[in-house]
Amino acid sequence: MKKESGDKNVSRYFTCNGVNATHIRFVYSVDDVAQRDLPSYKPTHCHQVYNSDETIFGYRSLSVDIYYNALTMNCLLDIRYLKKVKEDAHTKADNIEKMLSPWLPKGYTKDKKKFVTKMQKQNSKLLGVVRESFRKNIAGRGRCDFKITEIDTNDPDFRDLHQRFQSVIVWYIDAASFIDLSDPKWLIFYLYEYRNREYYPVGFCTIYQFYKHPGKIRARISQFLILPSHQRAGLGTRLLKAVYRTFWERQNIADITVEDPSLGFQRMRDIVDCNLLCELYQFSNLYVLKHTFCRNTAESAENRYKICFQQCRRIYEILNLCYAGNRPKFLTEWCRRVKQRLKWPYERDMRVFKRKNFGFYHKSLLNQRPLYAKPSEVIDKQFKKYLDEIFPIVLKLEKMNGGEVVKYPSVVRRIWTRML
Numbered sequence: 225m226k227k228e229s230g231d232k233n234v235s236r237y238f239t240c241n242g243v244n245a246t247h248i249r250f251v252y253s254v255d256d257v258a259q260r261d262l263p264s265y266k267p268t269h270c271h272q273v274y275n276s277d278e279t280i281f282g283y284r285s286l287s288v289d290i291y292y293n294a295l296t297m298n299c300l301l302d303i304r305y306l307k308k309v310k311e312d313a314h315t316k317a318d319n320i321e322k323m324l325s326p327w328l329p330k331g332y333t334k335d336k337k338k339f340v341t342k343m344q345k346q347n348s349k350l351l352g353v354v355r356e357s358f359r360k361n362i363a364g365r366g367r368c369d370f371k372i373t374e375i376d377t378n379d380p381d382f383r384d385l386h387q388r389f390q391s392v393i394v395w396y397i398d399a400a401s402f403i404d405l406s407d408p409k410w411l412i413f414y415l416y417e418y419r420n421r422e423y424y425p426v427g428f429c430t431i432y433q434f435y436k437h438p439g440k441i442r443a444r445i446s447q448f449l450i451l452p453s454h455q456r457a458g459l460g461t462r463l464l465k466a467v468y469r470t471f472w473e474r475q476n477i478a479d480i481t482v483e484d485p486s487l488g489f490q491r492m493r494d495i496v497d498c499n500l501l502c503e504l505y506q507f508s509n510l511y512v513l514k515h516t517f518c519r520n521t522a523e524s525a526e527n528r529y530k531i532c533f534q535q536c537r538r539i540y541e542i543l544n545l546c547y548a549g550n551r552p553k554f555l556t557e558w559c560r561r562v563k564q565r566l567k568w569p570y571e572r573d574m575r576v577f578k579r580k581n582f583g584f585y586h587k588s589l590l591n592q593r594p595l596y597a598k599p600s601e602v603i604d605k606q607f608k609k610y611l612d613e614i615f616p617i618v619l620k621l622e623k624m625n626g627g628e629v630v631k632y633p634s635v636v637r638r639i640w641t642r643m644l
């Protein structure tokens with residue numbers, strides 16, 4: 225949007241943070257629309273919707289309220305502000321509705337009465353084949369009923385609903401994009417909550433299936449969303465496990481991967497996978513502490529749980545750190561193994577580099593790694609980031625190891641630094 229104000233103070237005064245200005249609400253009944261204390265949620269991302277630095281220019285005390293009808297995902301938009309910048313040839317306020325409209329469900333309205341009238345006429349339908357039904361405690365609401373369904377993407381009712389439901393991802397998944405439902409390679413699972421004799425969609429998972437040599441299919445989880453109103457209640461875990469179970473039964477699926485997982489998703493996935501794999505002998509305390517990870521180890525997990533190679537290796541390392549407990553000997557061995565893994569690409573590049581100098585270098589391998597940066601510095605950075613990522617999981621798994629896990633990352637870091 226045009227933002228050509230010469231006056232820096234005016235610019236600052238009329239610039240709002242998009243995340244703070246946006247309030248997302250889920251409406252279950254007509255009364256909810258008027259309710260002042262209806263829970264509202266901030267988006268985690270809005271750079272795709274507003275300006276790339278997540279700001280909105282031209283308004284003071286801006287509030288962008290987006291009400292999603294929890295049953296149909298129809299939408300009400302309410303934009304309010306205290307003051308708007310004085311527009312002239314150089315200064316132009318952002319057109320908020322224009323920014324929002326590509327990302328809101330089709331047919332959204334700014335008319336509260338219209339939204340409410342539509343709500344009174346609505347009814348719900350459970351779409352897809354039920355794969356799982358369960359009850360779960362939700363904070364403040366007690367035991368609630370849920371169903372997970374596998375969807376037929378050709379169902380026109382579903383296409384209609386999903387077109388609206390998937391619009392929510394723009395607020396919660398970085399670099400979100402909508403999927404093309406006419407492509408038959410998409411598989412979709414929905415999580416429904418049964419409430420007030422209606423089925424409310426509260427989460428979904430989309431999976432893309434493509435060929436994996438030889439003669440099999442790879443399932444790649446693409447989008448995974450639990451509505452903010454239902455997060456951190458164990459529902460994502462249930463949905464992920466239901467997806468896994470479905471694929472375990474299908475002979476043609478080779479493995480399950482995830483496209484660009486968010487930090488929260490990766491943590492949830494690590495916990496699920498650790499709990500699954502620790503049951504296998506190759507991932508047990510006895511085995512892991514004695515052996516380094518190898519292809520055979522991964523195969524045992526791939527065959528049983530269809531967890532892909534990279535993720536198997538990550539889980540092996542997390543369990544290894546967990547099993548090492550507070551014993552310096554095992555913690556040192558863990559650091560050595562991780563160092564070996566992190567060093568490998570640099571050593572490979574070095575070999576290629578040396579080969580190049582003897583005239584056997586292949587062009588396609590050029591510049592794959594920062595050959596001239598100091599590998600030990602890069603590895604050190606990677607290790608610290610990795611440790612910060614996996615440490616909370618190790619703490620979560622401490623019960624698995626009888627409460628005997630290393631409690632502070634600083635202990636591991638000290639061993640690592642001595643080793644470098």
Ligand SMILES: CC(C)(COP(=O)(O)OP(=O)(O)OC[C@H]1O[C@@H](n2cnc3c(N)ncnc32)[C@H](O)[C@@H]1OP(=O)(O)O)[C@@H](O)C(=O)NCCC(=O)NCCS
Nearest residue numbers: 396448449450455456457458459460461485486488489492
């Ligand atoms: C990530 C997401 C799918 C997790 O679903 P969920 O139902 O909240 O997850 P669960 O309650 O089953 O979480 C299980 C454990 O995973 C970890 N976890 C889940 N979400 C997390 C987050 N955002 N940050 C850190 N850890 C998280 C926690 O350890 C959690 O256990 P705890 O709540 O006892 O601490 C959900 O938060 C979501 O939809 N987020 C926004 C969209 C997104 O990031 N999607 C993934 C794109 S690939």
